[in-house]
Amino acid sequence: MSVVPRRSIDDPGLADEFLRLVGDGDEYGAVEVVTALLDDGVAPQRIMTELIAGTQARVGELWAANEWSVAREHAATAISERALAAVAARTNVRPTRGRVTIACVDGEWHALPTRILAEMLRLDGWRVDFLGANVPGPHLITHLHQTGPDVVALSCMIATRLPRAHAAITACRAAGVPVIAGGRGFGPGGRYAQVLGADAWAAGAEEAVRRLARNWPPHGQDPQLSAFLGDDEYTYVVRNRGQLISTAMSRLTDAYPAMREYNQRQLDSTAEDMAHIVDFLAAALYVSETPIFTDFVAWTNSVLQARGVPAVALRVGLDSVRSQLRDYPRASAILDAGAAEIK
Ligand code: B12
Incomplete structure (x- = not known):
């Protein structure tokens, strides 16, 4: 044998x-x-x-x-x-608890972490409706009205999606369904989840299982609900996103002549990086948290350096956005803090 x-x-x-x-x-x-x-x-x-x-x-x-x-x-x-x-x-657990809807916020494509969460909650006896990646807010709310869950588990892995996460959290709560938030987009210790009015936050699937098994729905202090946290600076950046990116691209070519030799693929990925600069800036303005932007700059700097792109390129990229936002003191201060991250 x-x-x-x-x-x-x-x-x-x-x-x-x-x-x-x-x-x-x-x-x-x-x-x-x-x-x-x-x-x-x-x-x-x-x-x-x-x-x-x-x-x-x-x-x-x-x-x-x-x-x-x-x-x-x-x-x-x-x-x-x-x-x-x-x-x-290979697992088959009969639901004995409530019903949970699991969704990634609008524009959020990291579905695998929520899939793990879904299976973990299923194993703990929850009936799970798994909606996967990129769920537009209005469709999420329609789903809630159709299925009547006890809780929504909302994932945001990238901080640029926080304004959408806020809209979704507010709408779910207005529909009477409490929200547990998760994913690294909500920041260290989930601090942005609290700012955005989520009822709870968990670092990972195991913690979410424990959190939902006890004391749910939470009876703590009701977090302040507000439909919109953006101010005129946030609104300006979001409304002028396309213009900010295209002007920054042309200024970048003047300030960083090496770009003239870029092929189409390199130009596309530079435009993508510029778009990220603007999107992370908007998210930092929305939540009023500079670290959303500075963490992104530090991370982008290491990714670019691993690909042989000199630090000066990112610095010039930030400058080319900043020079368009001189009249916006909060945005300028956030961009300056970002530039200070580039060693
Ligand atoms: C695979 C992957 C992708 C795939 C996702 C495909 C899919 N089907 O999921 C694709 C290619 C789409 C992708 C795209 C991007 N990605 Co990506 N991706 C990853 C990667 C390598 C793995 C993600 C994963 O599955 N992790 C495994 C899970 C299980 O890990 P986890 O986070 O610990 O999961 C737990 C918690 O997050 C929590 N959780 C998550 N959601 C929720 C919700 C609730 C309610 C609760 C309670 C808990 C909870 O529970 C999970 C289970 O325990 C990560 C690297 C990483 N370290 O995770 C990068 C990563 C997340 N991606 C990153 C980036 C930057 C991007 C892009 C911007 C890249 C680009 N330039 O286009 C895009 C953004 C797309 C978008 N708008 O969403 C960065 C984010 C960095 C940052 N600054 O925040 C990471 C960290 C990579 C890195 N090392 O830098 N990505």
Whole structure:
């Protein structure tokens, strides 16, 4: 009789093996690993939060360090999704708790973290309506009216989506459904979630499971509800987004002559970076939190440096937006704080 070695999630080398499988596009291999772990009695929750989520974080680091291409990251994520689906297919828990709607805010494409959350809540006995990526606010509200959930779990992984998250949170609460927020877009410790009026925040799926199992809905102090936090500076930046980006692009070409040699792909990605500068600035103005912008600049600086782009290019990019916003003191101060991040 052959003895198949038992697999433990704590095996040294397992995380590297799984990373290699997703990085090589080995879908069957990745599914075999998670299936073998389930066969050996490893809790599905641990496979999802430790192995799959942990691997995705490493995928992100490899992409940011320019070691993996965007295509390799996309392929790896698709395989992680497949492995997650294989784990979910092996579990079957009858709902014993309430009903939860899970959605990514408008313009938010990071669906995998919410998929993990969905499976974790299902395993804890929730009936889950998983709406996935990029859910426009009005459609979310229609869904709530049709299904009557006890809670909405709203994800925002990128801070640029915070104004939309605020609109969604406000609309859900106005429809009488409390909101738990999550995702790194809500900032360290979820501090922006509180500013935007969410009823609760959780750092990850495990914490969300615990949070929703106890004392839900929350009976704490009602956070202040306001439909809109933007001021005239925020409104100006959002209304003139296209103009700010295109003017910045032409000023950038004058100030940074190396750009004249750029091919179309390089020009496109520079335009994308300029768009991010404007969008993160708008989010920082909306929430009145400079760190939203400074964290983004520090992160962009490291990503660009990993790709051999000199720091001066980002500095010039910030200047070319700032010179258009001289009459806007809050925006200028945020841009200055961003520039100070570029070492
Ligand atoms: C895969 C991926 C993508 C894929 C997503 C595909 C998909 N189907 O999900 C695609 C290609 C679409 C993508 C696009 C972008 N991405 Co991306 N992406 C990632 C990556 C590599 C993995 C994401 C993931 O699955 N993580 C695994 C999960 C499980 O990790 P987690 O965050 O710990 O998840 C927990 C919590 O977030 C929490 N949670 C999440 N939502 C909610 C909701 C509730 C209610 C609760 C309670 C909890 C909760 O629970 C989760 C489970 O425990 C991350 C890197 C990373 N470290 O995460 C970057 C990352 C998130 N992306 C990033 C960026 C910048 C982008 C882009 C802007 C890139 C670009 N230049 O276009 C775009 C933005 C698209 C958009 N508007 O949404 C940055 C964000 C940095 C920042 N400044 O905030 C990251 C961190 C990469 C990096 N290392 O820098 N991305």
